[in-house]
Amino acid sequence: MVHPQRAAGARRRCLAVLALTVVSTAATFPGASTRPETAPRWTGTWEAAPSGTAPALPDASIRNVVHTSVGGGAVRVRITNRLGTAPLRLDAVTVALQRPDAPASPDAVPGSLRTATFAGATSVTVPPGQDRVTDPVRLRVPADANLLVTVHTPTDCGPATYHRTALQPNFLARHGNRAGDTGGAAYTTKVSHWYYVTGVDVLGPAAGSVVALGDSLTDGNGSTYGANHRWPDRLAQRLRAARPASGRPGVLNAGIAGNRLLRDGVGPSALARLDADVLSRTGARTVIVLEGVNDLKGTPPLTDPGAFVRAYRRIVALAHAQGLRVVGATLTPFGGNRGWTPAREGARREINALIRGGLFDVVADFDAAVRDPARPDRIRPAYDQGDHLHFNDAGMKALADAVDLAALTR
Numbered sequence: 001m002v003h004p005q006r007a008a009g010a011r012r013r014c015l016a017v018l019a020l021t022v023v024s025t026a027a028t029f030p031g032a033s034t035r036p037e038t039a040p041r042w043t044g045t046w047e048a049a050p051s052g053t054a055p056a057l058p059d060a061s062i063r064n065v066v067h068t069s070v071g072g073g074a075v076r077v078r079i080t081n082r083l084g085t086a087p088l089r090l091d092a093v094t095v096a097l098q099r100p101d102a103p104a105s106p107d108a109v110p111g112s113l114r115t116a117t118f119a120g121a122t123s124v125t126v127p128p129g130q131d132r133v134t135d136p137v138r139l140r141v142p143a144d145a146n147l148l149v150t151v152h153t154p155t156d157c158g159p160a161t162y163h164r165t166a167l168q169p170n171f172l173a174r175h176g177n178r179a180g181d182t183g184g185a186a187y188t189t190k191v192s193h194w195y196y197v198t199g200v201d202v203l204g205p206a207a208g209s210v211v212a213l214g215d216s217l218t219d220g221n222g223s224t225y226g227a228n229h230r231w232p233d234r235l236a237q238r239l240r241a242a243r244p245a246s247g248r249p250g251v252l253n254a255g256i257a258g259n260r261l262l263r264d265g266v267g268p269s270a271l272a273r274l275d276a277d278v279l280s281r282t283g284a285r286t287v288i289v290l291e292g293v294n295d296l297k298g299t300p301p302l303t304d305p306g307a308f309v310r311a312y313r314r315i316v317a318l319a320h321a322q323g324l325r326v327v328g329a330t331l332t333p334f335g336g337n338r339g340w341t342p343a344r345e346g347a348r349r350e351i352n353a354l355i356r357g358g359l360f361d362v363v364a365d366f367d368a369a370v371r372d373p374a375r376p377d378r379i380r381p382a383y384d385q386g387d388h389l390h391f392n393d394a395g396m397k398a399l400a401d402a403v404d405l406a407a408l409t410r
Contacts, residue, residue, distance in 0.1 A: 040072065040073070040203050040204055040205060041203070041204075041205075041206075041283065042076070042201045042202070042203055042282050042283060043070060043072070043201060043202060043203075043204065043206040043207075043208060043209050043249070043250045043282060043283035044199060044200070044201050044209040044211075044250045044252045044281045044282045044283055044284065045068045045069050045070050045071070045072070045141070045143075045200050045201065045202045045206075045209075045250045045252075046066045046067060046068055046069065046147075046199065046200040046250075046252065046253075047198065047199045047200075047211070047252035047253055047254055047277070047281060048066070048163035048166070048194045048197065048198055048199075048253070049163060049198065049253075049254045049255070049256050049267065049273065049276075049277045050080055050082045050083050050161045050162070050163060050198055050267065051162070051163050051164050051165070051256040051257070051258075051259075051266055051267040052083060052161075052162065052164055052266065052267065053083050053084065053159035053160055053161055053162065054159070054160045054162045054164075054193065054195070055159070055160065056153065056156045056157055056158060056159065056160050057153055057160060057172065057174075057195070058153060058154070058155050058156040058157075059152075059153070059154060059155070059174075059175055059176065060152070060153060060172055060173065060174050060175070061092075061150055061151070061152045061172070061173040061176065061177060061178040061179050061181075061186070061187070062150065062151050062152075062153070062170070062171075062172055062191075062195045062196070063106045063148050063149075063150045063170060063171040063172070063173070063184070063187050064148070064149045064150070064151075064170050064194050064195060064196075064197045065098060065146050065147070065148060065168055065169065065170050065171075066146065066147050066149055066194070066197065066200055067144075067145070067146055067147075067168075067228045067233070068141055068142065068143055068144065068145050068146075068147060068200070068202070069143065069144075069233075069236035069239075069250045069251040069252075070143050070202060070204060070206040070236075070245070070248060070249070070250040070251075071140075071141050071142045071143040071145070071202060071204055071245070072140075072141055072202030072203045072204025072205075072206070073138070073139075073140050073141075073202075073203055073204060074136045074137060074138050074139065074202065074203040075095055075136070075137050075139055075141055075147070075200060075201065075202055075203075076116075076133055076134045076135065076136050076137060076200070076201045077093065077095060077116055077133070077134045077137075077149055077197060077199070077200055077201075078131050078132070078133050078134075078197070078198050078199035078200070078201070079093065079124065079126060079131060079132050079133075079134070079151070079196055079197060079198070080126070080130075080131045080161050080196060080197070080198040081126040081127065081128055081129070081130060081131070081157075081161055081196070082129055082130065082131060082161050082198070082276065083129075083159070083161040084126075084128045084129075084157065084158055084159055084160070084161050085128055085158045085159055086128060086157050086158030086159075087125050087126065087127055087128065087157065088125065088126040088128075088153070088157045088158075088160075088161075088196065089123070089124075089125045089126075089153070089154060089155060089157055090123060090124050090126075090151050090152060090153060090196070091122070091123040091152055091154045091177065092115070092122060092123070092150075092151065092152040092177050092179035092180065093115070093116040093122075093124070093134060093149070093150070093151050093152075093179065094113055094114060094115055094116060094148075094149075094150045094179045094180060095113075095114050095116055095137050095139060095147060095148070095149055095150075096108035096109065096112045096113040096114065096139075096147070096148045096150075096182070097109040097112040097139075097141070097145065097146070097147060097148070098145075098146035098147065098148050100145065100146070103146060103226070104169055104226065105184055106148065106171040106184025106187035107182070107183055107184040108148050108181075108182045108183075108184075110182055112139065113180065113182050114137045114138070114139050115137075115180070116134040116135065116137050117134060117135045118132060118134055118135065119135065120135065131198060131276075133201075136203065141202050143240060143245070144236075144237075144240060147200060149197045149200065150178075150179040151179065151195070151196050151197070152177040152178070152179045153196075154177070160195055160196065161195075161196060161198075162193045162194060162195045162196070163193060163194040163198070163256075164193050164257065164266075165192075165193075165216070165219045165220070165221065165256075165257045166191075166192050166193050166194045167192070167219075167220045167221075167223065167225050167226070167230070168192065168194075168225075168226055168228075169190045169191075169192065169226060170190070170191050170192070170193065170194060170195075171184065171187035171189065171190060171191070172187060172188075172189040172190075172191055173186035173187045173188070173189075174188070174189060192225075199252070199281065199282070201282045201283075202250075204245070205245045205246040206245065206246075206248055206249060206250050206283070207246065207247050207248060207249050207285075207409050208249050208250070208283040208284065208285035208286075208409065209249050209250035209251065209252050209281060209282065209283040209284050209285065209286075210235070210249045210250070210251050210252065210284075210285070210286045210287075210288065210408050211252045211254050211277070211278045211281055211284050211286070211287045211288070212231075212232040212235070212251065212252065212253050212254060212255060212287075212288045212290070213254045213255075213270055213274070213277065213278055213287055213288065213289050213290070213291060213315075214254070214255040214256075214259070214288075214289070214290035214291055214329075215255060215256060215257060215258065215259040215260070215290070215291060215293065215294050216255070216256075216257035216258060216259075216294075216390060217231070217255070217290060217293070217332065217390065217391065217399075218230065218231065218232060218253060218254070218255025218290055219253070219255035219256060219257040220233075220253075220255070220396070221257055221385075221390045222385030222386075222387075222390030222391050222392055222395070222396075223391070223392065223393055223396050224393055227393070229393045229396050229397075230253060230255070230396060231391075231396040231397070231399035231400045232251050232252070232253040232255070232400075233251075233253075233396075234396055234397050234399070234400035234401075235251050235400040235403055236250075236251040237400075238400060238401070238403075238405065239251065239405060239408075242405055243405075247409070249283075249285065249286070249408055249409055250283065252281055252284075254273075254277040254278060254281075258294060259291065259294060260291070260292075260294045260295050260298060261291040261292045261294075261295050261308065261311050261312075262295050262302050262307055262308070262311055263295070263298075263302070265294060265298065270289070270291040270311070270315070271311055271314060271315065274315060274318055274319075275318075278319070278324075279318065279319065279322045279324065284322075284324055285323075285324060285325065285408075285409060286324060286325045286326070286327060286407075286408050286409070287315075287319055287324055287325075287326055287327070288327040288329060288364060288403065289312070289315060289326065289327065289328050289329060289360070290329035290331075290364075290366065292308055292331050292351060293331055293332065293334060293348075293389070295308070296331070296339075296344045296347060296348055297334065297337070297339030297340065297344060298339075301344060303343060303344055303347035304347075305347060305350045305351050305354060308351050308354070309351075309354055309359065312328065312355070312359050312360070313359065316359065316360060316361075325361050325362070325407070325408075326360045326361050326362075327360060327361065327362045327363070327364050327403070327407060327408075328355045328359055328360030328362070328363055328364070329355075329363075329364040329365075329366045329399075329402075330352040330355050330356065330363065330364070330365050330366050330367035330368070331348050331351055331352055331355075331366075331367060332366050332367055332370055332371070332379065332391075332399075333345075333348075333367065333370070333371050333372075333376065333377050333378050333379050334348075334378075334379075334388060334389045335375065335377030335378035335379075335388060336378050336388030337387055337388040337389040339389070340377070340388075345377050352367050361407075362404060362407040364402050364403045364404070365402060366399050366402055368402075369398045369399060369401065369402035370383050370391065370395055370398050370399065379391070379395065380395075382394055382395075383395030383398055
């Protein structure tokens with residue numbers, strides 16, 4: 001039998017969450033039309049795909065710094081224990097704006113820190129293999145800004161699900177619940193990983209979201225640390241310059257360094273994680289697929305173009321079943337890298353010919369955008385980070401510039 005006071009409390013929490021959503025919408029968009037095509041909607045603004053596990057951090061407060069692609073008047077955070085082996089308990093989750101004058105600091109903008117709840121509760125337990133999403137948090141979030149998402153883990157909950165390659169300083173307060181601190185004095189340790197946080201949504205005018213599914217080229221390896229110069233970041237920058245907020249999609253980065261199309265490697269394979277990292281993401285309308293180089297150069301190498309075609313077609317079919325448009329990116333050169341061989345180069349060219357031949361709804365010809373005309377098996381020297389595989393900031397911009405913006409929200 002349910003106790004009457006508990007039932008009443010649950011009803012109050014549900015009503016509070018509903019009221020928060022309505023109030024945040026009205027406060028952020030006064031006078032906005034309630035027509036479906038113009039009303040504020042939830043859209044993904046940031047993502048980090050779980051890539052593995054790290055040792056637990058009991059009684060630590062972890063301040064993750066995440067960069068928004070689009071803005072809104074409320075946020076909600078997706079917490080993950082997808083790769084954990086034991087229930088994850090968090091007794092505090094907070095969201096705040098990072099001080100814009102101190103992008104390498106754990107300090108929050110005074111007055112911006114908010115406590116996130118889960119069905120009205122300030123704590124949550126996430127079973128292994130699952131995610132949980134917070135209630136809406138009323139906070140005006142700009143596009144192209146940094147958020148601080150802080151979690152406190154009171155006990156050892158086993159291996160911690162994380163995204164290894166953040167290319168971004170994040171912060172630890174090693175002892176005690178400091179999630180509610182506006183100042184960052186307690187956060188004395190820097191880490192380059194995102195812990196437990198896999199997505200942020202905003203309530204705003206954005207036109208759905210674009211998800212970039214890929215490996216280290218998408219994850220940003222080679223770009224400037226802390227600068228948000230990965231090619232999906234550059235794509236979001238192009239969209240901000242070209243479109244008003246109401247016609248601009250969010251851009252979500254589902255890249256994992258070391259990821260493969262056909263087999264599990266670093267993180268589950270692209271096919272295995274498609275639902276969790278792409279199809280189930282808030283507002284997803286388009287996916288850009290750049291996967292396959294690690295299959296060609298991995299151990300063991302996989303060079304059968306037919307296997308690539310079957311995987312690509314499966315991704316397209318699953319995405320179409322959810323109403324998503326699919327952009328296929330050609331595989332970029334890696335001549336000069338230690339994983340290159342003439343046979344693998346031949347397979348890459350054959351796969352690219354098949355991608356250009358109509359496997360996807362749209363093609364983004366990344367290969368043509370970055371290859372050296374004098375040596376087309378290699379990256380242009382001006383774009384080469386140095387290992388003949390990854391891209392520097394100029395190369396990342398060239399990849400983003402190769403995406404047809406008109407194809408993203410048709």
